[in-house]
Amino acid sequence: MEYTQQSGARDSDAPATREEVAEALEQLAFLAVRHLTNRDISFTAASTLGRLSREGPSRLTALAADEGVTQPSMTQLIQRLERQGLVTRVDDPHDGRVVLVAITDAGRELLAERRRGRTDRLAELLATLSPEDQQALATAVRAATPAFQRLVENAARARRSPSPGSTAS
Amino acid sequence: MEYTQQSGARDSDAPATREEVAEALEQLAFLAVRHLTNRDISFTAASTLGRLSREGPSRLTALAADEGVTQPSMTQLIQRLERQGLVTRVDDPHDGRVVLVAITDAGRELLAERRRGRTDRLAELLATLSPEDQQALATAVRAATPAFQRLVENAARARRSPSPGSTAS
DNA sequence: AGTTTTATATCATGCCTCTATATAGGCAGG
DNA sequence: CCTGCCTATATAGAGGCATGATATAAAACT
Numbered sequence: 001m002e003y004t005q006q007s008g009a010r011d012s013d014a015p016a017t018r019e020e021v022a023e024a025l026e027q028l029a030f031l032a033v034r035h036l037t038n039r040d041i042s043f044t045a046a047s048t049l050g051r052l053s054r055e056g057p058s059r060l061t062a063l064a065a066d067e068g069v070t071q072p073s074m075t076q077l078i079q080r081l082e083r084q085g086l087v088t089r090v091d092d093p094h095d096g097r098v099v100l101v102a103i104t105d106a107g108r109e110l111l112a113e114r115r116r117g118r119t120d121r122l123a124e125l126l127a128t129l130s131p132e133d134q135q136a137l138a139t140a141v142r143a144a145t146p147a148f149q150r151l152v153e154n155a156a157r158a159r160r161s162p163s164p165g166s167t168a169s
Numbered sequence: 170m171e172y173t174q175q176s177g178a179r180d181s182d183a184p185a186t187r188e189e190v191a192e193a194l195e196q197l198a199f200l201a202v203r204h205l206t207n208r209d210i211s212f213t214a215a216s217t218l219g220r221l222s223r224e225g226p227s228r229l230t231a232l233a234a235d236e237g238v239t240q241p242s243m244t245q246l247i248q249r250l251e252r253q254g255l256v257t258r259v260d261d262p263h264d265g266r267v268v269l270v271a272i273t274d275a276g277r278e279l280l281a282e283r284r285r286g287r288t289d290r291l292a293e294l295l296a297t298l299s300p301e302d303q304q305a306l307a308t309a310v311r312a313a314t315p316a317f318q319r320l321v322e323n324a325a326r327a328r329r330s331p332s333p334g335s336t337a338s
Numbered sequence: 339a340g341t342t343t344t345a346t347a348t349c350a351t352g353c354c355t356c357t358a359t360a361t362a363g364g365c366a367g368g
Numbered sequence: 369c370c371t372g373c374c375t376a377t378a379t380a381g382a383g384g385c386a387t388g389a390t391a392t393a394a395a396a397c398t
Contacts, residue, residue, distance in 0.1 A: 017307075020297060022288040024310045032198030033212055034237075035324045039386095042354065043202060062378060070259050073355050075378060080353075088338055096363045097376040120192040128323040133316035138186075140316075141193040144309035147302035152196060154297040155204045198340060210356095211385060230345060242386050249384070266345040266394045 035125065036118050041084075044069060045077055046114065049086060049107050057090065057102040068159065086110060204294065213238055214246055215283065218255060218276050226259065226271040234277045237277060237328065 037161075044067050051066060052058060058066075064074035078101055081087040086107035126134060128156035207215075212237050220235060221227060227235075233243035247270055250256045255276035261267035295303055 018292050019288060021295065021307060021310050022291045024314055024317065025197070025205060025291060026284075026287060027317065028194070028197050029201030029205060031218070031321055031324055032194070032201060034216075035328065036195070036198060044354080047203075059376075069354090070356065071377070072357080072379080076354070090204075095376085095382095097220060098363095099377070118195060119188070119191045122194060123187055125320055125324050125327070126187055126190060128327070129316060133319055135185075135293075136316045137313055137320070138190055140309040140313035141190050143312070144306055145193055147298060147305045147309075148193070148197065150302055151294055151298060151306070152200050155200060155294050158294070158297070159204065213385080228345075229347095238385090239387065240346070241348080241388080245385075248347095264345085264395075268346070 018094060034138055038114050038117060040114075041110075042077075042082075044073075045081060046111075048074075048077065049103055049111055050083070052087065052101060052103040053108060053111055057100040060101060063101065081107070205290060207283050207286060209283070210250075210279075211246075213242075214250060215280075217243075217246065218250070218280055220273055221256065221270060221272040222277060222280055226269040228267055228269060232270065250276070 037043075041049075048063055048067055051063065058080060060074050061071055063078075064071045067074065068079070078087060078089065082089060084106075086104055088102050088104055090100045090102060092100055124139070129137070189285065206212075210218075217232055220232065224309070229243050229247060230240055232247075233240045236243065240247070247256060251258060253275075254273060256270050256272055259269045259271060261269050276314055298306070
């Protein structure tokens with residue numbers, strides 16, 4: 001419908017190119033991993049805990065599929081988390097093969113703690129910027145959030161049912 | 170990097186708060202780690218290769234300090250990278266203790282390949298958005314880039330000389 | 339010359355993931 | 369019922385990636 005914009009020409013007033021967006025995201029990934037990462041548990045561990053927190057008790061295989069790791073990896077991860085008291089495992093009375101994994105209060109507390117830590121560090125970083133820069137970031141974030149939410153949603157969907165051409169290198 | 174559901178609709182005319190910016194950056198970071206990460210080599214390995222590419226041959230201890238890992242970790246990492254042909258080690262004629270690590274052509278090619286892969290995946294993701302959303306994201310990225318560059322710069326500086334209150338949880 | 343500092347290597351350990359394979363419960367067909 | 373298949377989870381073995389403690393050798397400093 002409203003595709004009046006898409007011309008082939010690219011002058012200095014043109015919108016950011018795809019490469020530009022890619023560059024920004026790469027820098028952000030770098031920033032995130034370098035300055036926002038806790039080293040207490042792994043990324044997959046934290047992501048799994050978050051999922052258990054949001055979605056409730058789940059099967060091992062479901063978790064493995066959602067997190068994009070193999071089932072044995074998830075078994076080991078859950079064993080470690082259980083050893084740390086962050087999750088518990090309950091047998092499913094309806095199916096003797098199934099183990100349901102649930103987050104514990106300690107697990108929730110760890111999530112909250114990590115979240116606080118990240119937000120605090122981010123606040124420290126933002127505080128190093130001039131008010132104008134802070135304002136610019138805030139405005140850009142507001143403008144981008146709706147589109148970005150959809151992007152994240154699509155990314156999650158794409159992961160659940162990957163298209164044939166997208167092989168992770 | 171777990172993000173809980175944004176509860177409560179946000180007043181669309183209110184300015185973005187620091188928490189809002191933090192939230193958005195966290196989500197963005199999550200997306201980047203989750204959907205833009207290659208699993209061929211580790212983050213530290215990729216980051217080290219990138220540094221060697223940008224800054225030329227370096228000492229082991231300098232690399233370890235810059236990447237925030239211990240010297241033995243860097244020694245092992247460099248050994249692996251050398252085994253893979255991505256870096257070479259040269260003795261420093263001026264100092265018999267020193268080993269200078271340099272990236273090889275294969276290393277540069279790997280970096281370029283990873284970059285292409287990320288950009289391609291990002292292009293796939295962006296293509297799932299409406300033209301309006303793509304436009305909104307591109308504009309926001311362009312507007313945020315200068316401030317974000319300074320944020321990254323400050324973050325790197327903060328890492329080199331950490332302030333007393335910022336302990337990684 | 340002797341001590342200390344610097345640069346790197348080695349060792350033992352633990353996390354995290356993989357592939358391949360094993361066990362065990364559930365479900366059908368005969 | 370029991371044989372065979374599918375599904376859910378566990379185990380074994382291997383490798384990458386990080387750690388702390390310690391060793392070795394070269395340089396620097398008394």
